Amino acid sequence: MAADLLSSKMESSMHITTKTVGDDRIRRAKENDEDIAVLSTFLPEALDDAKSTRNFDCALGYRCLLGDSRKAPAGTKKMEYKTRQWHEKCFCCVVCKTAIGTKSFIPREQEIYCATCYEEKFATRCVKCNKIITSGGVTYKNEPWHRECFTCTNCNTSLAGQRFTSRDEKPYCADCFGELFAKRCTACVKPITGIGGTRFISFEDRHWHNDCFICASCKTSLVGRGFITDADDIICPECAKQKLM
Ligand SMILES: [Zn+2]
Ligand SMILES: [Zn+2]
Ligand SMILES: [Zn+2]
Numbered sequence: 001m002a003a004d005l006l007s008s009k010m011e012s013s014m015h016i017t018t019k020t021v022g023d024d025r026i027r028r029a030k031e032n033d034e035d036i037a038v039l040s041t042f043l044p045e046a047l048d049d050a051k052s053t054r055n056f057d058c059a060l061g062y063r064c065l066l067g068d069s070r071k072a073p074a075g076t077k078k079m080e081y082k083t084r085q086w087h088e089k090c091f092c093c094v095v096c097k098t099a100i101g102t103k104s105f106i107p108r109e110q111e112i113y114c115a116t117c118y119e120e121k122f123a124t125r126c127v128k129c130n131k132i133i134t135s136g137g138v139t140y141k142n143e144p145w146h147r148e149c150f151t152c153t154n155c156n157t158s159l160a161g162q163r164f165t166s167r168d169e170k171p172y173c174a175d176c177f178g179e180l181f182a183k184r185c186t187a188c189v190k191p192i193t194g195i196g197g198t199r200f201i202s203f204e205d206r207h208w209h210n211d212c213f214i215c216a217s218c219k220t221s222l223v224g225r226g227f228i229t230d231a232d233d234i235i236c237p238e239c240a241k242q243k244l245m
C-alpha cells in the first residue's frame with residue numbers, strides 16, 4: 001500500500017492563440033509582424049492595377065459558396081491568410097460554417113475554426129464530467145481531471161493536493177482507505193493504516209497498534225516482551241502467573 005501523490009501539472013494543456021481581422025487590428029498586427037488574416041475589397045477591373053483579382057482562386061475550391069472559386073465581383077470582399085485567399089463568406093469555420101468575419105479564428109492544418117468549435121473539438125476533457133478543462137486540471141493515471149472532480153471514491157472530498165491511496169485504479173482519501181481496506185486493531189478496532197509508517201504488531205491473524213498492544217490486566221506495554229494469550233486477551237507473564245495461583 002503506497003500513498004500516491006497527484007501530479008498537479010497537466011501534461012497537455014491547450015494553448016489557443018486566436019487570429020483576428022479588422023482594419024485597425026490589421027494595421028497594428030502588420031507593424032508587429034503578427035500572423036493575421038487580411039480583409040480587402042475586389043476592385044473594379046479598370047482600377048485593378050495588379051493581377052490580384054484575375055489570379056484570385058477561393059481556397060474552398062469546388063466547395064466555394066459562390067459556386068465559382070474564381071469569381072471576383074468588384075466591390076465584394078476577400079480574405080487573405082498566409083498564402084491562401086477566400087471570398088469573405090467562404091472564410092468560415094469548418095465545423096459550424098459561420099463566416100469568421102472580424103471574429104477570432106484558429107487555423108489548424110489546412111482548416112479554419114471559430115474559437116468555440118475549436119475548443120469543442122480539441123480541448124482536453126475531464127474523464128469524470130466530460131466537460132472542458134480550461135485551467136488547473138490534474139492528471140491521474142495519464143488521464144485529465146478537473147481538480148474539483150478528482151475526489152475520493154467513497155466520500156467525494158477533493159483529493160487535489162491531498163495524500164491519497166488507490167485501490168483497483170480508484171483513488172481514496174487516507175481516512176476512507178483506512179476505514180474500508182486497512183487491517184483493524186484487535187484492541188481498539190480502529191484501522192491500522194500504513195500511511196505515515198504506523199508501527200503495529202501482528203500475531204497469528206490478529207493485529208494491534210503498538211500503543212494498543214498491552215496486557216489486558218495490568219495495562220503495561222507488551223511490545224518487545226513475552227506474552228501469553230488468554231482466550232481473546234493477551235497478558236504479561238507476571239499477570240499470567242498470578243492468574244494461575
Ligand atoms: Zn469562395
Ligand atoms: Zn465554428
Ligand atoms: Zn470534471
Ligand SMILES: [Zn+2]
Pocket residue numbers: 152153154155156157172173174175176177
Ligand atoms: Zn474519503
Ligand SMILES: [Zn+2]
Pocket residue numbers: 185186187188189190208209211212
Ligand atoms: Zn489500536
Ligand SMILES: [Zn+2]
Pocket residue numbers: 215216217218219220235236237238239240
Ligand atoms: Zn499484566
